[in-house]
Amino acid sequence: MAVRRSILGIDGPEPLARAMRDAQYIADEGLSTAAYLALALGKPLLLEGAPGVGKTEAAKALASVLGRELVRLQCYEGxxxxxxxxxxxxxxxxxxxxxxxxxxxxxxxDTFLVARPLLLALQAPRDRVLLIDEIDRADHEFEAFLLEFLSDFTISIPERGTIRAEEPPVVILTSNRTRELHEALRRRCVYHWIGYPAPALEAEIVMMRAASVARDTADRVVAAVNGLRAEPLAKPPGVAETVEWAEAATLLHSQGVAWPRAFLRSIGVALKDQDDLEWVAPRLEALLGGQAA
Incomplete structure (x- = not known):
């Protein structure tokens, strides 16, 4: 653990949280602690949560803090x-x-070898962070393959022999929990659940990510988004949609569109599903009631 700590140059969860904030990501105590322990112990970090809560962005921020290239393996069915x-x-x-x-x-x-994310991570474990994104979208067979990879961090190339990492690379896995992951994979990781942020924190995220948005507008759009998330939507807006909606409404308002009309006209930035739009249409103005100054 001491070796890991000296390599990372991070002395605990609080310094890591401050460094992630400098990288434009606000990590709460739970996330900064889980991330620090995963880094210090050399274990993969498994982040679960609904789509849009910032799991992939957390991986990007950690890579930035470590000064390493983020290598992303996007999982999909098949x-x-x-x-x-x-x-x-x-x-x-x-x-x-x-x-x-x-x-x-x-x-x-080497000139004929096309390295994919896992091999890239093994080739330069001190220079890269491996992100295995949306592991729950892959099938059980691929999950079992990943479990074997995470056990010894080696790859066997029949024509070249076995490639082994000099040290365990930093690995972050994300899951939207569309299916349950195998217990053996969970046991290998440090686990953290990322939920939707509290309104005050989400407004702070909006202010950090969208410099053009006023604080009052950030508070109001966050309140509207939380109202939308309480509805039975197929695709409730994530944090990224909150930021984009605040930016879009602010842009329309700067062009002369009055509040709350600016929110109403830019709703397609927050909701990306026709059924969801039809569902909230009759109650959208009520959700936005008082959302405009």
């Missing part, structure tokens, strides 16, 4: 190990053979 590990550039290999004539060509040299 993803396989080739998309995560590596593949050989077959067209380039064939071109090299044709150009070489009778000369020998090493078809498995």
């Amino acid at each position: 993803i396989d190990s080739a998309a995560a590990l590596y593949e050989w550039n077959f067209p380039r290999q064939m071109l090299a053979i044709r150009q070489a004539g009778e000369e020998y060509v090493n078809l498995y040299a």
